[in-house]
Amino acid sequence: MSAQAAAVVRVPPRRGWFRALGSTLGLPGRVSSAFLLLVVIAAVLAPALTPTDPNTTNLLESFQGFSAQHWLGTDSTGRDIAARLIFGARTSLLGPAAIVVLALAISVPLGLVAAWTRGWRAGLVNRAVDVVFAVPGLLLAILTVAIFGPGLASAVSALAVAYTPFLARVVISAAEAQRRQPYVDVLTVQGVSPVRIMVRHVLRNIGPIVVGQATITFAYALLDLAALSFLGLGVQAPQSDWGVMVSDRDAVLQDHPQQVVIASVVIVLTVLALLVVGARLGGETVTRRGAARRRRKERS
Amino acid sequence: MNDHVVELRDVSLFVPTDHGEAQLLDRISLTLARGESLAIVGESGSGKSMTLRTISRLLPDGARTTGDVVVNGRRVDQLRGSKLRAMRRSEVATVFQDPRSAINPIQRVEDFMLEAVRDARGDRAGARDAAMQLLLRMGIRDPERRMGQYPFELSGGLLQRVMIASVLLAGPDLVLADEPTTALDVTTQSDVLAITDELRQERGVALLFVTHDLDLAMAICDRVMVLYAGRVLEIASATELRTGAQHPYTRGLLASRPPLERRLESLPVIEGVPTLATEVGEGCPFFDRCAVRLDVCGSRMPEPVGDARHWVRCHRVEAEAVPSSSVLVGEGEL
Amino acid sequence: MPALVQLLARRLLGLLATLLVASFVVYTSIYLSPGSPESVLFGGRQPSPELLAAARAHLGLDEPFLVRYFHWLREVLGGDLGTSLISQQPVTAKLGHPLEVTVLLVLYAAAIIVVAGLGLGLLSALNPGIVDAGITGLVSVATAVPAFVASSVLISVFAVRLGWFPPFGFGDSVGGHLRALTLPAVSLAIISSGLVARVTRAAALEQNSSEHVRTAVSRGVSRRRIIRTHVLRNAAGPIATVTGLQVAGLLAASVVVEQAFGLGGLGQVLISSVQQKDFPVVQAICLLLVAAFVVLNLTADLIGLLIDPRARKASTA
Numbered sequence: 001m002s003a004q005a006a007a008v009v010r011v012p013p014r015r016g017w018f019r020a021l022g023s024t025l026g027l028p029g030r031v032s033s034a035f036l037l038l039v040v041i042a043a044v045l046a047p048a049l050t051p052t053d054p055n056t057t058n059l060l061e062s063f064q065g066f067s068a069q070h071w072l073g074t075d076s077t078g079r080d081i082a083a084r085l086i087f088g089a090r091t092s093l094l095g096p097a098a099i100v101v102l103a104l105a106i107s108v109p110l111g112l113v114a115a116w117t118r119g120w121r122a123g124l125v126n127r128a129v130d131v132v133f134a135v136p137g138l139l140l141a142i143l144t145v146a147i148f149g150p151g152l153a154s155a156v157s158a159l160a161v162a163y164t165p166f167l168a169r170v171v172i173s174a175a176e177a178q179r180r181q182p183y184v185d186v187l188t189v190q191g192v193s194p195v196r197i198m199v200r201h202v203l204r205n206i207g208p209i210v211v212g213q214a215t216i217t218f219a220y221a222l223l224d225l226a227a228l229s230f231l232g233l234g235v236q237a238p239q240s241d242w243g244v245m246v247s248d249r250d251a252v253l254q255d256h257p258q259q260v261v262i263a264s265v266v267i268v269l270t271v272l273a274l275l276v277v278g279a280r281l282g283g284e285t286v287t288r289r290g291a292a293r294r295r296r297k298e299r300s
Numbered sequence: 301m302n303d304h305v306v307e308l309r310d311v312s313l314f315v316p317t318d319h320g321e322a323q324l325l326d327r328i329s330l331t332l333a334r335g336e337s338l339a340i341v342g343e344s345g346s347g348k349s350m351t352l353r354t355i356s357r358l359l360p361d362g363a364r365t366t367g368d369v370v371v372n373g374r375r376v377d378q379l380r381g382s383k384l385r386a387m388r389r390s391e392v393a394t395v396f397q398d399p400r401s402a403i404n405p406i407q408r409v410e411d412f413m414l415e416a417v418r419d420a421r422g423d424r425a426g427a428r429d430a431a432m433q434l435l436l437r438m439g440i441r442d443p444e445r446r447m448g449q450y451p452f453e454l455s456g457g458l459l460q461r462v463m464i465a466s467v468l469l470a471g472p473d474l475v476l477a478d479e480p481t482t483a484l485d486v487t488t489q490s491d492v493l494a495i496t497d498e499l500r501q502e503r504g505v506a507l508l509f510v511t512h513d514l515d516l517a518m519a520i521c522d523r524v525m526v527l528y529a530g531r532v533l534e535i536a537s538a539t540e541l542r543t544g545a546q547h548p549y550t551r552g553l554l555a556s557r558p559p560l561e562r563r564l565e566s567l568p569v570i571e572g573v574p575t576l577a578t579e580v581g582e583g584c585p586f587f588d589r590c591a592v593r594l595d596v597c598g599s600r601m602p603e604p605v606g607d608a609r610h611w612v613r614c615h616r617v618e619a620e621a622v623p624s625s626s627v628l629v630g631e632g633e634l
Numbered sequence: 635m636p637a638l639v640q641l642l643a644r645r646l647l648g649l650l651a652t653l654l655v656a657s658f659v660v661y662t663s664i665y666l667s668p669g670s671p672e673s674v675l676f677g678g679r680q681p682s683p684e685l686l687a688a689a690r691a692h693l694g695l696d697e698p699f700l701v702r703y704f705h706w707l708r709e710v711l712g713g714d715l716g717t718s719l720i721s722q723q724p725v726t727a728k729l730g731h732p733l734e735v736t737v738l739l740v741l742y743a744a745a746i747i748v749v750a751g752l753g754l755g756l757l758s759a760l761n762p763g764i765v766d767a768g769i770t771g772l773v774s775v776a777t778a779v780p781a782f783v784a785s786s787v788l789i790s791v792f793a794v795r796l797g798w799f800p801p802f803g804f805g806d807s808v809g810g811h812l813r814a815l816t817l818p819a820v821s822l823a824i825i826s827s828g829l830v831a832r833v834t835r836a837a838a839l840e841q842n843s844s845e846h847v848r849t850a851v852s853r854g855v856s857r858r859r860i861i862r863t864h865v866l867r868n869a870a871g872p873i874a875t876v877t878g879l880q881v882a883g884l885l886a887a888s889v890v891v892e893q894a895f896g897l898g899g900l901g902q903v904l905i906s907s908v909q910q911k912d913f914p915v916v917q918a919i920c921l922l923l924v925a926a927f928v929v930l931n932l933t934a935d936l937i938g939l940l941i942d943p944r945a946r947k948a949s950t951a
Contacts, residue, residue, distance in 0.1 A: 139886045139924070226782065231889070246786050264783040268783060385854040394853075403849065406943060416855055
């Protein structure tokens with residue numbers, strides 16, 4: 001059978017993928033996804049949602065509690081917390097998104113190549129992955145900031161480099177598992193090119209796992225970037241960012257922890273939602289009955 | 301009559317599933333005398349493994365049995381805790397199909413073998429010697445070295461011998477063997493079974509041998525029980541089953557073995573696929589695949605027909621049997 | 635066991651190679667920075683060409699790059715981590731106390747992780763039902779609470795509102811140190827404890843439903859012994875590896891916590907050195923942290939290998 005004939009055999013489009021997605025996610029996954037959607041929408045529609053500007057200071061109105069004018073109160077310099085929170089969502093989400101996109105752009109092709117080729121090329125990639133693994137992400141980011149100065153760009157590039165090996169490892173192991181499947185041999189014998197096999201078939205099969213890991217990476221990237229902002233090395237004032245909002249030490253020490261607590265809660269909830277969705281997509285939840293069911297399946 | 305090692309009286313098994321309770325076994329009855337061996341033959345889904353589990357009580361969570369399960373004269377279906385453990389330690393032992401997953405991979409052979417025994421005896425040196433003796437008898441040539449090794453260092457055949465040796469070490473009255481040689485190649489299979497049978501008979505240990513291989517069952521055991529969809533269809537001595545099997549299913553199984561002594565144009569098969577216990581209705585479970593079925597077969601489960609040594613559950617057999625020799629007996633008691 | 639020794643040797647070589655590469659990266663990266671090292675010395679003032687030349691000679695900046703790298707490496711291996719550009723002190727002296735602080739902090743946090751992580755994981759694995767559900771929920775939330783959030787919230791509640799612990803500083807006397815380090819250690823430990831608890835629960839559950847546990851049950855082995863020799867021992871491998879990796883990761887997160895609590899540890903010195911562009915100090919600290927990270931990773935790996943004899947065989951293949 002020639003490669004052309006093989007190409008004619010079309011993979012039928014997936015119907016009902018939305019429902020399938022819903023069942024993979026389960027109740028916690030769906031609730032989390034809904035929450036995340038809300039956060040994203042809030043970030044996109046930010047100017048429409050809050051009448052106040054997040055950067056106007058008014059020292060006379062500092063440390064105010066919840067009111068009709070300032071829903072979540074004000075911070076140490078009188079800025080509206082709700083506005084800062086919603087506008088802060090933009091930077092807090094954009095950074096991790098950039099990191100994940102960059103990391104995926106490198107790790108997916110690299111991982112697929114490493115999984116396909118045997119011999120010295122794969123070995124080299126694995127060694128490189130190991131070496132970069134040796135440096136923890138936050139440290140690399142600090143080092144980069146040390147060299148190129150603070151700001152979102154250096155932090156993002158450093159963290160993208162730091163997370164690439166993590167994702168690459170996942171891609172490599174998933175792709176290698178796929179490669180051992182009989183269908184790959186069938187396609188190869190039919191004369192389908194390796195690139196086509198990798199992209200059209202293997203990639204689609206490992207898709208959920210990779211997306212799941214990417215979501216988890218997003219969560220940890222969010223935390224790392226926020227930590228950098230907390231340290232004053234990431235997002236710079238007057239830009240609002242959740243990490244910066246948590247770092248207001250004076251507010252805490254003067255016993256006005258409002259902004260800090262609110263921003264903290266938002267961060268934790270967002271990250272939790274991301275982790276839940278990511279775990280579900282990657283098929284990682286271990287339940288009691290799940291483990292027993294898997295054993296029974298293996299036995300029969 | 302009361303010197304039976306194990307007795308099952310109308311035992312049914314129900315397990316919880318996503319769609320409510322499912323019945324896996326329907327009124328199974330059997331008896332086994334001391335030192336006797338009985339094979340339970342059936343296809344996948346026939347419930348043969350589950351029959352063993354009703355005796356060792358290794359049932360899934362939420363499962364329940366009705367009927368009596370009696371070991372050494374005592375009812376075991378209500379046993380719990382230390383009494384249940386005592387029964388498992390010293391009276392009833394199980395040999396599993398895959399020794400590689402059944403033995404803890406990070407435990408040395410010696411520790412594995414002595415684990416269950418040491419609790420009861422408390423004399424480690426003595427137990428260790430006995431274990432080595434058994435390994436030798438099972439055909440393992442340097443038991444001292446093997447005792448110190450890990451499971452991944454032994455082949456499947458060796459590992460199964462270790463498993464059987466450890467089972468015999470505890471001195472049980474009854475061994476439940478769940479397809480113990482299915483995972484082994486044929487030559488190893490016959491070797492292991494021959495040695496096991498020898499040892500077993502020496503020590504007077506009864507054997508319940510589960511297999512899907514009818515030939516193997518007839519070769520190894522004194523009696524054979526044919527199970528289908530959780531119901532007993534026929535029970536007879538091995539020799540009698542070979543020449544005088546009566547149930548259409550048994551005869552079908554026997555006929556579908558390729559013979560060595562003549563040529564066939566095509567191999568006779570039993571039409572259809574095996575029925576699961578959960579899919580059976582009121583009548584005989586073999587109804588939809590039986591070539592000689594009667595109308596009544598679809599609506600009523602046949603009662604045992606025959607004598608104590610050989611009985612069958614089949615309306616056709618009942619209909620064609622000579623009246624004087626068809627004594628309606630209960631469970632196959634000897 | 636020659637096989638094990640061989641394995642150790644190979645891993646050690648790998649470690650050395652990684653360290654070498656990492657040290658090169660650390661060394662080079664500083665020099666990529668806009669603004670040369672000698673300009674830091676002069677604080678932005680424009681020195682005369684002779685002074686500039688003298689400074690360059692003093693810092694050895696005239697020699698080719700690789701030569702400088704090897705000099706630096708030699709000095710580091712001999713214990714000399716260079717001189718601070720800002721304070722003119724030898725770096726080793728400057729790092730003495732901060733190192734002590736960081737080590738104590740990481741040890742304290744590691745202890746919390748091991749106790750809380752293992753304890754909660756086992757509790758939830760062995761007690762199905764509401765205990766399991768409750769702990770699993772708690773653990774899930776814990777994995778989303780980063781050190782800087784925990785620091786801020788803990789300071790607010792326990793230091794400012796309740797006054798049980800000092801909000802910053804390292805304290806004096808051993809008791810004072812422990813008190814001062816409690817909130818920071820807890821902040822550091824939260825995410826890792828959650829991850830370790832989760833892995834422990836998963837591994838224990840997996841073992842619990844395994845065939846060899848079923849075999850042991852069929853032989854009448856007591857429940858306690860089964861948990862000890864079959865569940866725990868088999869689960870120990872992956873648990874130890876994850877725990878080790880988490881502890882290694884603490885080194886990075888400790889920077890944040892030290893800054894938040896003003897502990898004066900390595901991390902805090904790192905941050906201030908970065909802001910002041912004191913390159914020798916940045917280099918030294920980065921090197922120390924990376925080295926510690928790599929060594930801890932290797933240890934975690936090795937522990938995993940020691941526990942599971944099969945893994946030893948697989949690694950030498």
